[in-house]
Amino acid sequence: MIVSNYKSDVELNLKSKTKYAIETENLNIYYGDHHVIKDVSLSIPEKVVFAIMGPSGCGKSTMLRAFNRLLELNESAKVSGDVKIFGKSIYKMNPIEVRRIVGMVFQHPNPFPHMSIYDNVALGLKLNKLVKSRKELDETVEWALKKAALWDEVKNKLEKPASALSGGQQQRLCIARVVAMKPKVILMDEPTSNLDPISTKKIEELIDELKKEVTIVIVTHSPAQAARVSDYVAFLYLGKLIEVGSTIDMFENPKEKLTEEYLTGRMG
Amino acid sequence: MKREVGHIDTFKYFLLPFCLFVFGLFALMLAVYFSASIPIFQHEGLKIYTTNVWRASENPNKEFYGVLAAIYGSVYTSVLAVLIALPLSISFAVFVIDYAPKKIKEPLIVATDVMAGLPTIIYGIWGAFVLVPILKKYVMDPLYAHLSFIPLFSFKPVTGYSYLSAGVLLGIMVTPFASAIIREAYRSLPFMYREAIYSLGATRYEATKILVKEIKPAIVAGLLLAFGRAIGETVAVSLVIGNTFNISPSLFAPGYTISSLIANQFGNAFIYKYMVSALFAAGLSLFFIGLAVNILGILILRRYGHAR
Numbered sequence A: 001m002i003v004s005n006y007k008s009d010v011e012l013n014l015k016s017k018t019k020y021a022i023e024t025e026n027l028n029i030y031y032g033d034h035h036v037i038k039d040v041s042l043s044i045p046e047k048v049v050f051a052i053m054g055p056s057g058c059g060k061s062t063m064l065r066a067f068n069r070l071l072e073l074n075e076s077a078k079v080s081g082d083v084k085i086f087g088k089s090i091y092k093m094n095p096i097e098v099r100r101i102v103g104m105v106f107q108h109p110n111p112f113p114h115m116s117i118y119d120n121v122a123l124g125l126k127l128n129k130l131v132k133s134r135k136e137l138d139e140t141v142e143w144a145l146k147k148a149a150l151w152d153e154v155k156n157k158l159e160k161p162a163s164a165l166s167g168g169q170q171q172r173l174c175i176a177r178v179v180a181m182k183p184k185v186i187l188m189d190e191p192t193s194n195l196d197p198i199s200t201k202k203i204e205e206l207i208d209e210l211k212k213e214v215t216i217v218i219v220t221h222s223p224a225q226a227a228r229v230s231d232y233v234a235f236l237y238l239g240k241l242i243e244v245g246s247t248i249d250m251f252e253n254p255k256e257k258l259t260e261e262y263l264t265g266r267m268g
Numbered sequence B: 001m002k003r004e005v006g007h008i009d010t011f012k013y014f015l016l017p018f019c020l021f022v023f024g025l026f027a028l029m030l031a032v033y034f035s036a037s038i039p040i041f042q043h044e045g046l047k048i049y050t051t052n053v054w055r056a057s058e059n060p061n062k063e064f065y066g067v068l069a070a071i072y073g074s075v076y077t078s079v080l081a082v083l084i085a086l087p088l089s090i091s092f093a094v095f096v097i098d099y100a101p102k103k104i105k106e107p108l109i110v111a112t113d114v115m116a117g118l119p120t121i122i123y124g125i126w127g128a129f130v131l132v133p134i135l136k137k138y139v140m141d142p143l144y145a146h147l148s149f150i151p152l153f154s155f156k157p158v159t160g161y162s163y164l165s166a167g168v169l170l171g172i173m174v175t176p177f178a179s180a181i182i183r184e185a186y187r188s189l190p191f192m193y194r195e196a197i198y199s200l201g202a203t204r205y206e207a208t209k210i211l212v213k214e215i216k217p218a219i220v221a222g223l224l225l226a227f228g229r230a231i232g233e234t235v236a237v238s239l240v241i242g243n244t245f246n247i248s249p250s251l252f253a254p255g256y257t258i259s260s261l262i263a264n265q266f267g268n269a270f271i272y273k274y275m276v277s278a279l280f281a282a283g284l285s286l287f288f289i290g291l292a293v294n295i296l297g298i299l300i301l302r303r304y305g306h307a308r
C-alpha cells in the first residue's frame, strides 16, 4: 500500500505545510461483525477537492459518514481509530458541532419535500442559531442560493415546497442548504449519480467554485468524474486504501496494479 | 407493451362490479336513512336538529324531538378525544420507533393493536368504575374549586359523568388507531431524511420535530380516523357521559351523544309514532358530520399540497 504524502504538490506545500482539513488514523469501521473499512490512514489537505473512488460496496459512503459522525445514526456501526478535523479529534467534540463544520450532500437529493425552498436553506442556520435577525437570515439564504447557482431559478418561488423542483435543482438546493452554514468541509456522496449530464455539469462547476473557500471530499464511482473535478484521489478497494495521491499523478502513472485496472475500466 | 395495456383494462372491468357493489351498498344505506327520516322532517322540519327537546307522547301531535344536545355532545366529546389523542399518538409513535429498545418495540406494537381491538364495553366499564372517580377527584373537583369562574370549569361536578369523562375515555380508546397510522408513516420515512436533518446539526428533539412535520398527511389521516371512531362509539360513552339532554360549555356537565341516544332510546322507540324516525334523522346527522370532517381533512391536506 502506498500512501503518498503529497510532496509532489509544490503549490500546496507552499500554502500550508501541515494543515489538513481531515485526517484519519487507523480508521476501522464495522457493521456488526462485518469489517467494512480496514485500517485507513489518510490526510486531506485544506481547500482542495479530494475524491474517494472505488467500486460499489467498497465502503466509500461508510467512510464518508465517519467524517461527520453521521455513522452514529446506525446502531450497528462501530468505529475504531481516530478522525481529526483541523487537527482536532471529532470524538472529543460535540457531534452537532462537528456537523456544523462538516456539511454533507447526499446521493439522493434530500431536501425536505414539504418544506419551502426558503425554509430548506434556512433550516441549518436556524438550528445552529447562526444568524441574529430575520434580515440576516434573508440575506444568507439568498447568498447561499446564489452560491449554489440556483437563485435565478427559484427567486420568485421561495415559498413553494422543495418537491416542486427538478432533481438537479433539488441537489443544488441541498448544496445551498449546506453552504448557508458556511462549513469548512463539505462531504459529497456521489452527488450527481442520480442526475442528468447537464445537471451534473452544473454541480461539477459549482464544486470548482466552492473549493476556493472550503474543502470538498467527494465520493464517486466514476474515474472520469474524479479526473474532472478533483485535485487528489484516494482509491478504495474492499475497505482498504490502495493508493492516494494527486489526481494527475495517479491517472497518468498509477503505482498499484489494482488502481490501474480500475482506472482503465477493467474492474467493475 | 400493447398487450399489457389490454390486460390492465380487463382487470379494471373485473374490479368494477366490486367497486359498484360497495358504493351501491353505501348509497342504499344512505337512502334508507333518508327515507326513514322523512316522517319526522314532515312533522317538525329541521327543528329536529336545531332544538333541544325530547318529548315522547302517546298522542303523536304532542310528540316533539330535537337532538341538538346529542349532536353537540357528539362533536364536543369527539373533539376532546382528538385533542387528547393527538399528542398521545404522536409521542407514542415516536417513542416506539426512535426510543424504545429493540426488545420491547414489537411487544409495544402488539399491545397497542390489542388495545385497538378490545371490545369497547371493556373500556366503558373501566371508565365508569375507575376513570370517572379518578377524574372527578383529581381533575374536576380541584379545577371547579379554584377556577369555576372559567366557563369550561363552571359546572359543579356531581357524579363525574360528563363530557370530560367521555372525551378522555374516547381519547384513550382512539389513540391506538391514530398511533398505528402515524407510527407506520414515521417508520417508513426514508432514512435519507433522518440523515439530512442530523447532518445539519440538529439535536434529537429538533430532528424529531422536523421529521414529524414531514408526516403531516398521516397525522391528519390518523386524526380523521380517530374522530370517526370517537363519534361512532356507543357503549363506552353511554356509560360515562351521563345521558342527559343538556347543552353546556362546561367540561364537567353531563350530556348525550347521538350514538348513545340511539342506543338508549331504540328499545322503546317503536311505541311512539315519530321516535323511530327521529332516531334515524339523528343517525343521518352523523353521516353529515362525518362528511364535513372528511372534507375538512381534504382541505387541510390540499393546503399541504398533498391531496390526491
Ligand SMILES: Nc1ncnc2c1ncn2[C@@H]1O[C@H](COP(=O)(O)OP(=O)(O)OP(=O)(O)O)[C@@H](O)[C@H]1O
Pocket: A031, A034, A036, A054, A055, A056, A057, A058, A059, A060, A061, A062, A063, A074, A076, A221
Ligand atoms: N447500514 C448498513 N448496515 C450494514 N451493512 C452496511 C450498511 N451500509 C453499508 N453496509 C455494507 O458495508 C459495505 C460498504 O457499503 P458502502 O455503502 O459504504 O459502500 P459504497 O462504496 O458507498 O458503495 P456504493 O458505490 O454502492 O454506494 C457494503 O458491503 C455494505 O453491504
Ligand SMILES: [Mg+2]
Pocket: A060, A061, A062, A189
Ligand atoms: Mg455509497
